[in-house]
Amino acid sequence: MAGNSKRRGAVRKAGTKKGAQVGSGGQGRKSLRGKGPTPKAEDRPYHPAAKRKASAERSAPRRSRPAGDRPYEVIGGRNSVLEALRADVPASTVYVATGVGGDERTAEIRRIIADRGIPLLEVTRTELDRLTDGGVHQGVGLQVPTYTYAEPADLLSTDAPGAPLIVALDSVTDPRNLGAALRSAGAFGAHGVLIPQRRSAGLTASAWKVSAGAAARVPVARATNLVRALGEYKKAGCFVVGLDGEAQTPVAELPLVHEPLVLVLGSEGKGLGRLVRETCDALVSIPISASMESLNAGTAIGIALYEVARQRSEG
Structure with missing residues (x-):
């Protein structure tokens, strides 16, 4: 019934009336900003593509520094290593991959380095891949100084x-x-x-x-x-x-x-x-x-x- 002040909601409680607002003072400005383009799937931390990318990076062999940044080169390949040793190229270390099979070339390599006192290090194939920058090494590598050019x-x-x-x-x-x-x-x-x-x-x-x-x-x-x-x-x-x-x-x-x-x-x-x-x-x-x-x-x-x-x- 009109004028019935006991009807629920008919009378507003004191202090609840909303007055006019002049402005927000910039409080809502952040909500209006865009978040930029959507990142690629592989760049979103919780996306399956990002997890696959991270897994691939962990399993990939580490690359060595470029040859220009280090004072030595690693020659890979049995023929190349043997020819370098036969020519008496200065060598500091010979690397042999774990479990590599032997043949006449590797036997001669071992004889030459034993006579000259060149250290022989046994490394994993992954490590030899890194030392030779992913080249075909046939399980053998030779560390030599960076080449000195003639005039x-x-x-x-x-x-x-x-x-x-x-x-x-x-x-x-x-x-x-x-x-x-x-x-x-x-x-x-x-x-x-x-x-x-x-x-x-x-x-x-x-x-x-x-x-x-x-x-x-x-x-x-x-x-x-x-x-x-x-x-x-x-x-x-x-x-x-x-x-x-x-x-x-x-x-x-x-x-x-x-x-x-x-x-x-x-x-x-x-x-x-x-x-x-x-x-x-x-x-x-x-x-x-x-x-x-x-x-x-x-x-x-x-x-x-x-x-x-x-x-x-x-x-």
């Missing part, structure tokens, strides 16, 4: 017989191609290999391995400026020849092959740089099938060195 002029003053024969690599950045070039240089009597200091592969453990020990016998020089070094070779009486797929002269007709010779090879993709090409006295090519665009650097320099060795041997 460009040193390649002309070696005691090797015959007219000087030098291989120069222009912007060859794959250490496997450097190793292959070293192997060919050792097989065909080259006096040394010249590489630029920048934009070039260095003599890392990977190059050591591919060279199959040739890196211990063939000196490698590093030039601050490759064009300038080639110019100095020319002043010293060398004939500088560049390998170029578009050259008209085939490598079999290589001129002045019995004179002091520098063979220059560029990268597989870009070939010789412009200034290097202009410095060359001649350009030669390796005839290949039209279905192939080019040869990799290691194969090309091997063919060219073989041709030089063949012509020189025939007089």
